[in-house]
Amino acid sequence: MTKEQFVVTATQMRQIEARIFTAGMPVAALMEKVGGLICQRLQAIISPGKCVGILVGPGHNGGDALVVARELHFRGYQVWIYQPFSKLKELTSQHFQYTQSLKIPCYQEISQLPSYDFLIDGLFGFGLEREITDSIAAAVNYFNHKNQPIISIDIPSGLHTDTGEVLGTAIQATYTFCLGLWKQGLLQEQALPYVGKAELIDFDIPLADIHAVIGDIPKIKRITQTTALSTLPLPRPLITHKYKQGHLLLICGSQRYAGGAILTGLGARASGVGMLSIAVPESLKMLLVSQLPEALIIGCPETETGAIASVQLPENIDLNSFTAIACGPGLTKDNISIVPEIIQCECPLILDADALNILAQIGTIPTLKQRKSATVLTPHTGEFKRLFPNIDHTDRIKAIQTAAQESGAIVLLKGARTAISNPQGNVWINPESTPALARGGSGDVLTGLLGGLLAQIMNKEIFIEDIVATAAWWHSQAGILAAQTRTELGVDAFTLTQYLMPVLKK
Numbered sequence: 001m002t003k004e005q006f007v008v009t010a011t012q013m014r015q016i017e018a019r020i021f022t023a024g025m026p027v028a029a030l031m032e033k034v035g036g037l038i039c040q041r042l043q044a045i046i047s048p049g050k051c052v053g054i055l056v057g058p059g060h061n062g063g064d065a066l067v068v069a070r071e072l073h074f075r076g077y078q079v080w081i082y083q084p085f086s087k088l089k090e091l092t093s094q095h096f097q098y099t100q101s102l103k104i105p106c107y108q109e110i111s112q113l114p115s116y117d118f119l120i121d122g123l124f125g126f127g128l129e130r131e132i133t134d135s136i137a138a139a140v141n142y143f144n145h146k147n148q149p150i151i152s153i154d155i156p157s158g159l160h161t162d163t164g165e166v167l168g169t170a171i172q173a174t175y176t177f178c179l180g181l182w183k184q185g186l187l188q189e190q191a192l193p194y195v196g197k198a199e200l201i202d203f204d205i206p207l208a209d210i211h212a213v214i215g216d217i218p219k220i221k222r223i224t225q226t227t228a229l230s231t232l233p234l235p236r237p238l239i240t241h242k243y244k245q246g247h248l249l250l251i252c253g254s255q256r257y258a259g260g261a262i263l264t265g266l267g268a269r270a271s272g273v274g275m276l277s278i279a280v281p282e283s284l285k286m287l288l289v290s291q292l293p294e295a296l297i298i299g300c301p302e303t304e305t306g307a308i309a310s311v312q313l314p315e316n317i318d319l320n321s322f323t324a325i326a327c328g329p330g331l332t333k334d335n336i337s338i339v340p341e342i343i344q345c346e347c348p349l350i351l352d353a354d355a356l357n358i359l360a361q362i363g364t365i366p367t368l369k370q371r372k373s374a375t376v377l378t379p380h381t382g383e384f385k386r387l388f389p390n391i392d393h394t395d396r397i398k399a400i401q402t403a404a405q406e407s408g409a410i411v412l413l414k415g416a417r418t419a420i421s422n423p424q425g426n427v428w429i430n431p432e433s434t435p436a437l438a439r440g441g442s443g444d445v446l447t448g449l450l451g452g453l454l455a456q457i458m459n460k461e462i463f464i465e466d467i468v469a470t471a472a473w474w475h476s477q478a479g480i481l482a483a484q485t486r487t488e489l490g491v492d493a494f495t496l497t498q499y500l501m502p503v504l505k506k
């Protein structure tokens with residue numbers, strides 16, 4: 001595993017640090033090392049001579065900031081310090097004393113502060129233990145309103161290290177330099193408006209110390225390019241045929257939502273799946289054929305309202321002829337009998353969109369546990385609430401762990417920071433995405449893509465959860481690439497499908 005994959009809580013980080021210190025690394029030496037690494041990165045961002053304000057807190061986050069202040073001072077930056085606390089931890093206090101002997105200006109009142117080009121936030125790190133209040137809260141709000149770039153050390157001050165919750169108020173950072181290992185809070189959706197562009201400053205924590213604290217197989221992992229590309233593109237043997245490369249069945253679409261079926265199909269196309277069958281209402285058949293000529297389009301009997309009335313497969317095949325099934329986009333809830341029928345299949349099954357709404361309505365979540373093969377549920381927050389009304393979803397990570405355990409399914413909760421849990425509570429978080437994806441139909445593309453990947457992994461030594469994580473990563477990266485070329489407003493769901501392949505070629 002690479003350092004980029006690990007995710008830790010404040011308690012775990014403290015335990016890991018304690019091991020390093022017990023092993024003999026002096027605390028002051030580590031602070032010096034971390035400060036030096038931060039400075040290197042700052043010099044790449046801030047041009048020489050600029051004025052940099054340094055916010056110093058009472059703990060070691062403040063200590064890190066003081067090392068940075070001293071180094072930037074010697075590198076020719078105009079540095080000032082804001083340090084409003086009466087009591088500092090000992091090491092922090094020593095660094096503070098030295099910056100004073102260097103005559104680096106220091107202020108305790110925001111009214112006295114000079115102007116600045118950049119701000120370094122070293123108020124609080126993972127030691128924040130209660131709400132920020134009074135004059136410190138006022139200062140944080142003052143800096144946020146200045147609209148000058150802020151670089152937070154470790155975590156934006158005011159964010160809860162584990163939940164990403166705002167404790168009173170919090171710094172809205174432009175960049176966050178997370179120290180050593182990714183803190184869980186930085187990957188929580190509610191932290192996003194505060195974190196800015198986040199990067200890891202690796203200060204060489206021995207892997208043995210990490211594993212000693214978080215276990216051999218970490219519970220929570222960040223999805224990275226390296227992990228995703230370790231499964232992509234899926235290997236294809238020289239001697240093979242289409243049915244050996246997966247056969248995906250999509251069950252989707254209605255007269256009302258015909259486009260959903262097309263988008264799901266185009267997502268599946270990009271996965272490289274060997275055979276694609278798409279069950280749609282009979283009246284949509286020619287439309288689908290014209291958009292996806294390579295797919296086998298199965299026209300199904302339809303309800304009066306134009307939804308699939310029953311999945312009528314061609315002779316000689318049944319639901320167990322497929323290597324994966326994805327059901328839901330654009331179905332409508334007009335025929336609720338479709339979901340209990342599909343759940344009987346013995347291959348991996350993805351339920352999305354209206355299939356989830358039907359599931360919520362008929363209350364079949366407990367029956368999922370009886371399925372012989374994996375089930376993947378891909379709700380957005382609204383669908384999640386309907387499916388699991390009793391689960392508190394404010395901590396999304398805990399929520400999906402509970403949902404996955406209750407349902408026996410793999411739960412992928414969509415959003416700005418899509419997170420995935422398996423029934424054992426192992427979690428994967430997609431750390432990078434773009435709001436360009438907040439657009440009708442982009443979820444349909446994910447369902448098709450994921451279905452196509454799932455269909456292809458039989459007989460390969462790839463875990464289903466890993467391929468679900470890979471699909472989430474690939475989908476987001478396509479959105480990011482499309483937004484880079486076409487702006488955030490240019491990423492409609494069809495366009496998104498056209499950027500899936502280029503992600504892999506890049």
Ligand SMILES: NC(=O)C1=CN([C@@H]2O[C@H](COP(=O)(O)OP(=O)(O)OC[C@H]3O[C@@H](n4cnc5c(N)ncnc54)[C@H](O)[C@@H]3O)[C@@H](O)[C@H]2O)[C@@H](O)CC1
Pocket residue numbers: 017027028030031034057058059060061062064089123124125126127128129130131132133136153154155179180
């Ligand atoms: N030990 C080291 O040399 C290293 C230090 N690091 C830095 O150390 C930080 C953790 O240091 P600490 O454990 O000292 O914790 P912090 O620096 O995050 O702050 C804790 C201090 O703030 C006070 N405090 C907490 N909440 C407060 C509130 N709401 N209002 C006012 N005061 C409050 C506490 O009483 C304590 O004095 C990390 O985030 C990181 O920046 C490490 O990352 C690298 C190694």
Ligand SMILES: Nc1ncnc2c1ncn2[C@@H]1O[C@H](COP(=O)(O)OP(=O)(O)O)[C@@H](O)[C@H]1O
Pocket residue numbers: 353380414415416417418433434435436437438439440441442443444445446475
């Ligand atoms: N703010 C955001 N930032 C990043 N990704 C987002 C954001 N909002 C939505 N997405 C992604 O866009 C997709 C939307 O899916 P969904 O809500 O099912 O839409 P639809 O049903 O219209 O296809 C999901 O993959 C989700 O993770």
Ligand SMILES: [K+]
Pocket residue numbers: 061121122123124125152153154155156157
């Ligand atoms: K900070």
